Amino acid sequence: MKPKAETRKKLHEAALSAPKHSGVYLWKDETGGILYVGKAKSLKSRLLSYFSSTKDVKTGILISRAHSLDYITTSNEYEALLLENTLIKQHSPRYNISLKDGKTYPxxxxxxxxxxxxxxxxxxxxxxxxxxxxxxxxxxxxxxxxxxxxxxxxxxxxxxxxxxxxxxxxxxxxxxxxxxxxxxxxxxxxxxxxxxxxxxxxxxxxxxxxxxxxxxxxxxxxxxxxxxxxxxxxxxxxxxGQNAVVDMDPEARDYIAWASKGIMVTFSVLRMRSGRLVGRDLYRVRSLKDEEEILTEFLMAFYTNSEDVPPRIFVPTEKGLTLARRWFSDVLGCKTHIETVLTILDEKTESVASPTPNYAQVNTEKRHTTAMAMAYFNAKEDAARRLRERGDFPALEELRSLLNLSHIPARIEGIDISHIGGRLPVASLISFHNGTPDRKNYRIYRLKTTDGIIDDFASMREVTSRRFTRIINEQGELPDLLVIDGGIGQVNAVQGVLDALSLEVPVLGLAERDEEIYMPGNSKPLKLPRRSDALRLLQRVRDESHRFATSRNQKLRTRENTRLLFEDLPGVGPKKAAILLKNYGSPEKMISKTSVPEGPAKIASLLGLSVARAKEVLAALPGIAEEQEKRKIIRSGYQIKNKTNITELALQAGSKKSEDT
Structure with a gap:
């Protein structure tokens, strides 16, 4: 591959991995000089547009001269606009001169x-x-x-x-x-x-x-x-709306936050000078130290000259700051005020968390909490980018050692079940390859044997039977590891199906409550350290399978809630169903009003159908009324006694496999 083609491919991959958040992006040349600064409401959408086939001549020239791509995420488009203006004034990029207005905002x-x-x-x-x-x-x-x-x-x-x-x-x-x-x-x-x-x-x-x-x-x-x-x-x-990139405070200050993915830690430093964000620096380190030690270690490594220390430094925790303050005073001989800003983005929900009032020096001013959230989000995004760039091989190696596998589990599949009171049960099957999501191999299963009942064990048996029976029939590739969202009961249910199919696939379950790992036939869970690479990877697989199952269940519920029961009648679509709803209201009322000799003719006239077709509609009405009553029963909390032995189906599939062999 030619050097330019390799560079273009690298830039395209960087655009594909960009987040769908607002921010500012920077195209850079081979020397690291900034060619162009732009803002975007969605960084991923905007950056991918540079690689579309409809780009103009100016965009083509920019891409041909770009060597690397960087971006800074912001909380909203307003912050991105202000930050873009600041960076253009600071760096005067070549391709911004004739495109952007450098005036100050009122x-x-x-x-x-x-x-x-x-x-x-x-x-x-x-x-x-x-x-x-x-x-x-x-x-x-x-x-x-x-x-x-x-x-x-x-x-x-x-x-x-x-x-x-x-x-x-x-x-x-x-x-x-x-x-x-x-x-x-x-x-x-x-x-x-x-x-x-x-x-x-x-x-x-x-x-x-x-x-x-x-x-x-x-x-x-x-x-x-x-x-x-x-x-x-x-x-x-x-x-x-407060912004984190420009304010009226001329005092110099730094905002420091960090995010970790196992032993990989990224520190983000936002430098505010004269009321403007003049720099965002990312520092990548590897550390197993806890929160109390890692911040002090970074501060001592980052600030080596007293002239570079601003009057105020904002950090997200009070832990370890006593030693840090003493080090600034005794070693660097400078006075700086280190304050705690606890309102940062939560890793799971990305929502703003409430500050804890136990610390003595906690700053809750909105402009500082907004800046700290921005610093944390940039650190978190870079840590995730590092993980994508290198693959999650340390976590895979740790899993291999933990489970005594002959090779690293390159292909991991995760299973989860989602339903509401037994209604519309679905199972998700997601796939990770080398520690990163492989979305083209995601699957959704509409469960057939547990619709209307709450039985997670039976649901796990069904999806496992369907998945691995198909792999056997199509001679597909088996996963190296199967991760179940649940405890020992779900794990044993899945293992029973695999045994019936004579398949040797390592299985484990990750219980969400205490992050405990369950192995088949062993009710005593295994607990890994909080910073363990293996635990972090298993959490990612479990959470992704849960997200995928829940999102599909929500779509099904939305579709059901907006679809009329009358649409299940033969020859009846949305328009005819609306006519029946307006005239009869419910299947029961329609049955009572059409149970007369002239009923079919009346329906035929109302819907514009033949009399024969109208008779088919009326014949199907009792089934629709039964379905409506069934939904009412399920919603009221009762379960329908209608179970199928999936293990028996798996045994039959296993017998068929033996006969074929």
Whole structure:
């Protein structure tokens, strides 16, 4: 393969592995210089568009000169826009010069005066005023300021002169006339503080009061007033979003977070200088140390010069910071304030977790928690990228040793069952190859023998029988390891089917509650260390099989809930089913109303069918009514006694295999 083709393939693989999150991407040349900076609502979709067949000439030139691709994830598109603007100004990429505008975004200023003014500006001065922003959405800024003018009656004049009579703004209700003493300074500042809290995102009471006024205006049919209030609330929502890449705090500070995949650890450092994010650095290490030691070790390795230490450092844990603070003071001879920001993204849900109040120095300010979440997400994404790049061979080797296998389990399959009270049971079968998901070999099984009953053991037997009977018949490749989401009962059920089929496939179960590993015929579980590579890989397989099964069950429930029972009648589609529902309401009522000699003719006329076809429809009605009653029984919590011995089916399949042999 030619060097350019190899580079293009590498870039394409990097785009395929990018997350579906907002962020900024950087195309780089062979020397690491930045060719182009762009933003995206979905990094994966945007980067893959560069490799489509419909790209223009400029894109083709950019791809031909690019050697590597990097990206920084953000919490939302707004942050991506601000970060893109900062990076363009900082690096002046070659292909951004004629494409991007380098202007600064406007901010909202509240002046430092006895009776402050509120207005939009692009100039930030050290004059004691309060600045909020920046805001890329200029129309939203103007809409918010227009809303403030109409509802808060702040002065409009640039210079406040004492007057005997108020100006026109007072008479039209847009100023409280502080120039004439019609309002006290305390009363005026009370409203200024409320606007400040709205911009800071801390005044929910003000927004609720506006929503109440909007509803009252709508009820009184003052629709124009209600619309103005609605637009004002929308403008507040647009402006209150906090971002982690630009703020009005000029103090230098670093945000440090890390994520681990087994022994692989990635540290992410966001460097804020003069109110802007000027750098995001990723550091890859291998460590088995716990949380209390790993942070102190990184801080000592990262900060080697007192001149590089910012006044404030934010980290996600208080553990081990006592030694770190002492090291900064005694060894580097510098004073830095290390603060804890506990609100970070949870690895499973990627939702914001609540801070724990046990630590002495916990900062809960929203801009800091947002920045820490961004640092953590970038670290987590890089750790996952490392795992994809190298394969999960340490975990596979640990599994081989743990299970006494003759070779590493390159092909791992996972099974899980999903149902709601026994309804619409499905089984998922997912596949991992060399420790990474192999989605083209994912399968879903609609379970036939346990529909309406709750029996996970029977469900496991059915899916195992169907899966491995087909492998036998088609002479397919057996997996090196089978992972079951469950305990000893599920494992023994699967092992029974494999024994009946005379197959030797290693099986284990991973119970979610305590992350315990169960082997066939052994009720005593095995517990691996929390940082074990093997445990982490088994968790990934188990969680992926659970996700795949649950998502399919949800789709089936949605389809069932939006599909009419009448559609199961012969010759009846959605339109005819809607006609029957409108005229009869339920199968029982339809049976009672059509159980007369002229019933078939009536149905034939109503649906536009032949009389013979109408008779078929009526003949199928009792079965539909029975199905409806069956659903009611299942939903009420009763089980239908209808079990099939899947082990017997497996034994029959095994006997057939022996006969064929």
């Amino acid at each position: 901010v909202i200023k509240i002046t430092n005066e006895p009776f402050p003014r509120i207005f939009r500006t692009r100039r930030i001065q050290k004059d004691g005023a309060k600045y909020y922003g920046p805001f890329p959405n200029v129309p939203a800024v103007d809409g918010f300021l227009d809303f403030v003018k109409k509802h808060y009656k702040f002065r409009q004049c640039r210079v406040l002169h004492k007057r005997k009579q108020p100006c026109l703004y007072y008479h039209i209700g847009m100023c409280s006339a502080p120039c004439c003493g019609r309002v006290t300074e305390d009363e005026y500042r009370r409203e200024v503080r409320e606007v400040s809290r709205i911009l800071e995102g801390t005044s929910e009471a003000a927004v609720k009061r506006l929503e109440k006024s909007m509803k009252e205006a709508a009820q009184q049919q003052h629709f124009e007033q209600a619309a103005r209030l609605r637009d004002g609330i929308a403008a507040i929502g647009d402006l209150r």
